[in-house]
Amino acid sequence: MFAVRILTVSSVADVPAADTLSVNRVLGYDAVTNKHPDGSHRFAPGERVVYVPEGAKVPHELLKEHGLWDHETDQGRLSSPGKDVVRPLTLRKQLSQGLIWKLPASLAHLPDNADVAGHFGITQYVPVVPKELLRVCRPLYAAKVGYEIERLKSHPALLEDREVAITEKLEGECLQMTWMAGEVHEGLFARGRIAVTTKGLGHQGLVFLDNADAHDVPVVRAMLASGLLEKLEALATSVGPAKRVRLFSEAVGPGVKKLHYAGKAPFARSFDIRVEDDWMGEDEKASAFAAFGMERVPVLWRGTYDSIKVEELRQGATTIGGAHIREGVVITATGDQSKVETALGDSIRPILKAHSDAFLAKFGRDD
Numbered sequence: 001m002f003a004v005r006i007l008t009v010s011s012v013a014d015v016p017a018a019d020t021l022s023v024n025r026v027l028g029y030d031a032v033t034n035k036h037p038d039g040s041h042r043f044a045p046g047e048r049v050v051y052v053p054e055g056a057k058v059p060h061e062l063l064k065e066h067g068l069w070d071h072e073t074d075q076g077r078l079s080s081p082g083k084d085v086v087r088p089l090t091l092r093k094q095l096s097q098g099l100i101w102k103l104p105a106s107l108a109h110l111p112d113n114a115d116v117a118g119h120f121g122i123t124q125y126v127p128v129v130p131k132e133l134l135r136v137c138r139p140l141y142a143a144k145v146g147y148e149i150e151r152l153k154s155h156p157a158l159l160e161d162r163e164v165a166i167t168e169k170l171e172g173e174c175l176q177m178t179w180m181a182g183e184v185h186e187g188l189f190a191r192g193r194i195a196v197t198t199k200g201l202g203h204q205g206l207v208f209l210d211n212a213d214a215h216d217v218p219v220v221r222a223m224l225a226s227g228l229l230e231k232l233e234a235l236a237t238s239v240g241p242a243k244r245v246r247l248f249s250e251a252v253g254p255g256v257k258k259l260h261y262a263g264k265a266p267f268a269r270s271f272d273i274r275v276e277d278d279w280m281g282e283d284e285k286a287s288a289f290a291a292f293g294m295e296r297v298p299v300l301w302r303g304t305y306d307s308i309k310v311e312e313l314r315q316g317a318t319t320i321g322g323a324h325i326r327e328g329v330v331i332t333a334t335g336d337q338s339k340v341e342t343a344l345g346d347s348i349r350p351i352l353k354a355h356s357d358a359f360l361a362k363f364g365r366d367d
Contacts, residue, residue: 001148001346002124004117006103006110007051012041018092024100026051028153031363032096043100050116052099055127059275060343066101076325083263085125088360095360113344114265118170126203133201136214138187141205143195145246147272149330152310155342159305159350162333165312167271168320169297169328169353171259171363173219174250174267175197177228179236181244187211190229196220198251200225222266231292238291239275250297260364262321270294271330279349282334294323299327314354325362328355 007026015032016020022041027048033042043049046076052058063069063084070076076083088097107116113288117123176197187209195207198219208214215221223229228249236245249270253263254325273280275289280288282302289296298319301309310331318324333350341347 001150001348002053002055002117003115003344003345003346004050004056004122006048006107006112006114006116008112009043009045009047009049009100011045012043013092014091017260019096021094023094023096024078024097026100027162028151029097029158030095031098031100032091032094033100041272043102048103049108049111050103050120051099052086052101052122054086054088054098055125056099056117056159057082057123058086059121060084062120062122063112066099068099079091080125081249090361095357097360111208114252126200127336128157132267133217136209136211136217137201137206138209139205140185140195142183142205143180143207144202144205145176145178145198146203147174147176147199147248149351149353150346150348152331152352154344155308155348158340158342158348158352159331159333162305162306162350163303163335165299165334166301166310167296167316167330167332168300168318168326169330169355170250170252170269170297170318170320171327171359172222172250172263173256175219175223175251176202176221177232177249179232179241179245180242182242190233194232196223203328207334218253218266219318222251222253222256222268224248225265226268226295228268228270228294231294235273235288235292246274247294249273249294258326259318259327260322261318261324268295269297271297272285279337281337282332297330302334305331315356315358324354325358326356327359328353 009024011025013023015023020035022033022035030307068077073140079087178195182194189196189210197207208314232247249268251268252355253266254260256266273285300313314329316326328351337349339347339349
């Protein structure tokens with residue numbers, strides 16, 4: 001869940017070999033800030049601050065107020081085409097995630113974890129749909145689904161004492177396919193019965209058309225090459241064709257993202273299934289993948305949650321081919337998928353992600 005929260009700095013330290021920089025720990029994140037002119041830290045342990053997370057789109061007036069504006073180029077110093085989106089970056093070999101600001105006196109009465117995004121006019125960044133995609137898409141809000149995996153650093157205790165499955169997180173596009181519960185929508189796949197989209201397009205209520213132009217899109221090519229249309233239809237028929245069934249996969253390979261996983265063409269690996277409003281647990285999901293021939297993302301480990309094991313597995317090389325770094329891992333409770341309340345007051349599904357240091361340093365994002 002996107003939020004700009006009031007949080008507390010847990011520790012402050014010098015950035016090695018950088019006399020003017022401090023590293024501030026907030027939740028599980030390290031955010032680098034500059035020091036005061038006299039060399040003292042700008043923030044102190046126990047201080048309540050405003051934490052602006054990765055993926056936040058910051059208004060220009062706030063960038064100017066917080067020294068994040070380049071007056072020569074008349075634009076921000078952040079990421080994205082507009083130079084106004086918060087992304088991870090490495091400063092003097094120190095990974096920095098998010099921004100921290102002094103808590104205004106006008107907000108000091110608010111409780112810890114309060115979401116103040118609206119107060120600042122900060123929103124979650126949504127990439128603009130390229131014009132060339134519009135010829136291969138159509139609106140279909142009935143197929144719109146939000147799929148967000150929270151970061152382990154934000155909820156380090158969420159999965160404690162639960163049995164979990166740790167899977168490899170692949171760098172690609174989140175392919176979202178919906179069996180429309182018997183509804184037929186002109187122009188869609190599987191004779192109008194399956195809506196196909198990505199996380200970004202789906203957020204805007206757009207789905208792919210089943211036409212020649214769409215078949216050239218790498219994500220669609222990955223779906224077709226993996227036979228997922230037929231497999232999802234068979235799965236939906238088995239659970240009841242009048243139910244809405246959603247299949248989530250990662251489309252990877254050449255043309256999708258920078259890591260190709262030794263593939264010569266795009267392909268897909270599945271990782272989640274939802275029937276109506278219920279997510280399948282690990283055993284049911286594994287059985288479905290096997291029964292309908294859906295290749296899944298690699299399962300690296302299963303057992304009672306162990307932070308040391310997570311730390312070990314989030315680093316290293318990919319397990320599915322190619323001389324690539326590993327993007328990271330996804331940690332999912334194996335049993336009940338009902339939402340649970342977090343220490344921050346949110347209610348989220350028991351599934352979290354953790355990126356490798358090498359991935360964040362190389363690509364500078366924590367998607």
